[in-house]
Amino acid sequence: xxxxxxxxxxxxxxxxxxxxxxxxxxxxxxxxxxxDMSGTYSDLSGAGSVFAAKKAVEDFQKDHPDLKVEVISxxxxxxxxxxxxxxxxxxxxxxxxxIVDLVTSSVALAVVNIAKEKNKVALVSGAASSxxxxxxxxxNSIHWTYDTWALANGTGKAIVKTGGDTWFFITADYAFxxxxxxxxxxxxxxxxxxxxxxxxxxxxxxxFSSFLLQAxxxxxxxxxxxxxxxxxxxxxxxxxxxxxxxxxQNLAGLLVFxxxxxxxxxxxxxxxxxxxxxxxxxxxxxxxxxxxxAAAMGGxxxxxxxxxxxxxxxxxxxxxxxxxxxxxxxxxxxxxxxMPTEDKxxxxxxxxxxxxxxxxxxxxEVKKPSESKGEWDYYKTRATIPAAEAWRPLAESDCxxxxx
Amino acid sequence: xxxxxxxxxxxxxxxxxxxxxTLIYPIFLMKVLCFALFAVAFNLLLGYVGLLSFGHAMFFxxxxxxxxxSIKVWGWPTEAxxxxxxxxxxxxxxxxxxxxxxRQGIYFxxxxxxxxxxxxxxxxxxPFTRGEDGxxxxxxxxxxxxxxxxxxxxxxxxxxAIFAAGFFLVxxxxxxxxxxxxxxxxxxxxxxxxxxYRADQYKLLAFVLSAGLSxxxxxxxxLVFQLASLTxxxxxxxxxxVLMTLVGGLGTILGPVVGAGIIVSMQNYLKGFxxxxxxxxxxxxxxxxxxxxxxxxxxxxxCLKTRGAGGGSTAPHAGSGSSH
Numbered sequence: 020x021x022x023x024x025x026x027x028x029x030x031x032x033x034x035x036x037x038x039x040x041x042x043x044x045x046x047x048x049x050x051x052x053x054x055d056m057s058g059t060y061s062d063l064s065g066a067g068s069v070f071a072a073k074k075a076v077e078d079f080q081k082d083h084p085d086l087k088v089e090v091i092s093x094x095x096x097x098x099x100x101x102x103x104x105x106x107x108x109x110x111x112x113x114x115x116x117x118i119v120d121l122v123t124s125s126v127a128l129a130v131v132n133i134a135k136e137k138n139k140v141a142l143v144s145g146a147a148s149s150x151x152x153x154x155x156x157x158x159n160s161i162h163w164t165y166d167t168w169a170l171a172n173g174t175g176k177a178i179v180k181t182g183g184d185t186w187f188f189i190t191a192d193y194a195f196x197x198x199x200x201x202x203x204x205x206x207x208x209x210x211x212x213x214x215x216x217x218x219x220x221x222x223x224x225x226x227f228s229s230f231l232l233q234a235x236x237x238x239x240x241x242x243x244x245x246x247x248x249x250x251x252x253x254x255x256x257x258x259x260x261x262x263x264x265x266x267x268q269n270l271a272g273l274l275v276f277x278x279x280x281x282x283x284x285x286x287x288x289x290x291x292x293x294x295x296x297x298x299x300x301x302x303x304x305x306x307x308x309x310x311x312x313a314a315a316m317g318g319x320x321x322x323x324x325x326x327x328x329x330x331x332x333x334x335x336x337x338x339x340x341x342x343x344x345x346x347x348x349x350x351x352x353x354x355x356x357x358m359p360t361e362d363k364x365x366x367x368x369x370x371x372x373x374x375x376x377x378x379x380x381x382x383x384e385v386k387k388p389s390e391s392k393g394e395w396d397y398y399k400t401r402a403t404i405p406a407a408e409a410w411r412p413l414a415e416s417d418c419x420x421x422x423x
Numbered sequence: 424x425x426x427x428x429x430x431x432x433x434x435x436x437x438x439x440x441x442x443x444x445t446l447i448y449p450i451f452l453m454k455v456l457c458f459a460l461f462a463v464a465f466n467l468l469l470g471y472v473g474l475l476s477f478g479h480a481m482f483f484x485x486x487x488x489x490x491x492x493s494i495k496v497w498g499w500p501t502e503a504x505x506x507x508x509x510x511x512x513x514x515x516x517x518x519x520x521x522x523x524x525x526r527q528g529i530y531f532x533x534x535x536x537x538x539x540x541x542x543x544x545x546x547x548x549x550p551f552t553r554g555e556d557g558x559x560x561x562x563x564x565x566x567x568x569x570x571x572x573x574x575x576x577x578x579x580x581x582x583x584a585i586f587a588a589g590f591f592l593v594x595x596x597x598x599x600x601x602x603x604x605x606x607x608x609x610x611x612x613x614x615x616x617x618x619x620y621r622a623d624q625y626k627l628l629a630f631v632l633s634a635g636l637s638x639x640x641x642x643x644x645x646l647v648f649q650l651a652s653l654t655x656x657x658x659x660x661x662x663x664x665v666l667m668t669l670v671g672g673l674g675t676i677l678g679p680v681v682g683a684g685i686i687v688s689m690q691n692y693l694k695g696f697x698x699x700x701x702x703x704x705x706x707x708x709x710x711x712x713x714x715x716x717x718x719x720x721x722x723x724x725x726c727l728k729t730r731g732a733g734g735g736s737t738a739p740h741a742g743s744g745s746s747h
Binding site: 056057094096098099100101103104105107108111112124125128129132148150155192193194195222 | 448450451454547548553554556557559560644649650653655690691696701
């Protein structure tokens with residue numbers, strides 16, 4: 020008796036972990052949105068990316084009503100192992116054909132490898148690492164929205180050209196921060212600017228006062244923030260307390276999203292200069308998308324990551340329609356590279372051999388509170404960086420797919 | 424009687440594990456087994472020596488890095504990579520244990536946490552761990568040059584064998600005279616010392632064993648997912664293994680296995696709920712703490728004991744902790 024009960028208990032627990040329902044008929048195109056739904060990046064990607072993917076499917080089906088598409092989503096909690104587990108399960112059991120968003124570089128790097136192994140498709144919008152189109156590029160993945168090279172290049176070059184020729188860096192002391200500082204310094208120097216110095220802060224950091232004072236004392240026109248997320252917002256808030264922008268110096272963020280500016284408020288963020296791929300108030304199409312987005316997401320406005328998810332899903336579905344099938348991931352990605360891209364949010368563009376989606380980038384400056392017409396009216400455009408200049412030249416890429 | 428019961432329960436568990444991959448996704452099962460081994464190793468220390476280490480992620484994560492790096496970059500064979508990971512973890516266990524066992528209770532936990540944070544920052548900075556990108560695409564080479572482990576089901580049985588070896592090693596340790604001394608130290612350290620046992624040496628050896636087995640678990644996990652990342656060395660991981668052990672049943676051999684199964688399943692099967700996962704997890708923990716004070720296995724064992732004994736005998740269950 021006892022034993023049967025114990026055994027039943029154990030069996031019950033095993034069943035709790037029971038088989039995921041496989042219901043994969045292959046005439047359905049299944050898109051998985053794998054994103055951070057609950058952590059640091061949930062605002063800039065997360066549930067908004069699911070909305071963007073669904074919206075893209077809806078818009079695409081207006082022209083192709085016979086194509087059956089299903090969108091599912093999951094939270095990877097910014098952990099590469101959970102993402103890898105989910106991706107494998109999606110591909111093997113749930114018959115997912117393409118995974119999109121993939122915020123966080125470690126997650127994206129893990130999933131593109133799995134997509135390659137299983138011959139499926141990975142469309143990266145949220146992650147930053149330029150290794151995705153460099154040494155870690157695969158024939159099954161496309162990096163859509165932005166990357167660290169473009170951010171460093173765009174921000175560095177455009178600022179030097181608009182007069183910000185002396186720089187001081189506040190750098191997060193780990194690989195990502197070092198890479199951003201190195202890339203941006205090179206761009207600044209190449210364009211005739213000067214780097215007056217830099218200081219490294221521990222990662223993560225709360226107190227930036229001594230670093231900001233050093234930056235202030237350096238007299239540099241531009242203080243470059245080679246960090247991300249909470250480190251950037253903390254540095255910006257404290258810079259406002261020190262009156263750095265009011266004193267005539269400008270902050271340049273190397274990785275800033277609309278939602279960061281929203282969290283900071285215009286009073287703290289005003290004058291901040293950075294590069295992004297997309298802003299909701301640029302044209303009527305973007306505004307219409309933002310309006311739908313805000314209606315669905317409780318008033319929040321979309322970031323470039325959301326727009327990138329939309330754009331990449333549209334292009335993927337076009338390739339599926341052209342190939343009349345979703346089975347062969349590498350063939351689909353090859354088709355996506357062959358066809359020019361065009362959608363209402365990113366306009367016309369193309370996908371390069373290394374999997375880099377090419378489009379214009381923009382240098383934005385955060386408005387003063389007096390210039391803003393209301394909530395979410397945050398950016399003014401300082402410069403447009405044409406697609407030809409915005410991205411790492413193919414010749415410099417160490418992607419094995421690129422023949423030299 | 425008790426020993427026979429235990430054997431039957433183990434037989435049922437391994438029987439289920441043998442047929443499981445026909446029903447359940449093998450990668451998920453491998454993840455459960457890796458965490459189960461990690462929790463079993465952790466429980467050796469917490470459940471049987473009474474030492475709450477809050478830094479076990481350093482052994483788990485560092486072993487994952489060492490295995491991933493030696494296999495991917497240096498081209499070592501799979502089994503050598505896992506052994507290297509375990510060896511490094513055991514060595515770290517020797518150093519950390521040597522420092523930490525001089526203190527008890529909260530101080531012991533804080534010393535291990537502090538050292539684990541040092542290891543974490545080392546991993547953030549060290550070039551070979553590749554910072555927050557982690558070591559990706561670790562190849563799965565044939566084990567002993569002949570067992571092809573690129574197939575998930577085959578590799579599952581390899582992982583099951585590794586888990587079984589670790590599980591029975593801990594079982595053996597706990598039931599050996601050495602294990603009896605550990606329990607004596609847990610119950611009353613001054614008395615154990617007065618009986619002539621060198622408590623520190625016993626504690627250190629248990630710590631090294633626990634660290635080494637955690638290392639085996641971490642190295643295996645690096646091969647299952649073919650990646651090693653900062654997640655594995657983060658202090659969250661140290662917390663997770665504590666939770667697994669507590670939910671499953673502290674100081675029981677099977678408890679950590681069940682606890683790992685529950686926590687990993689929750690992470691895995693609830694992820695479709697997105698941001699609600701954390702709320703659900705929180706609710707489950709509150710219920711577990713309020714209703715199952717001894718953990719799932721501890722409660723079941725206790726329930727069987729009172730029923731089986733008919734209210735009379737109070738023979739302690741083999742391996743169950745007395746006052747947790």
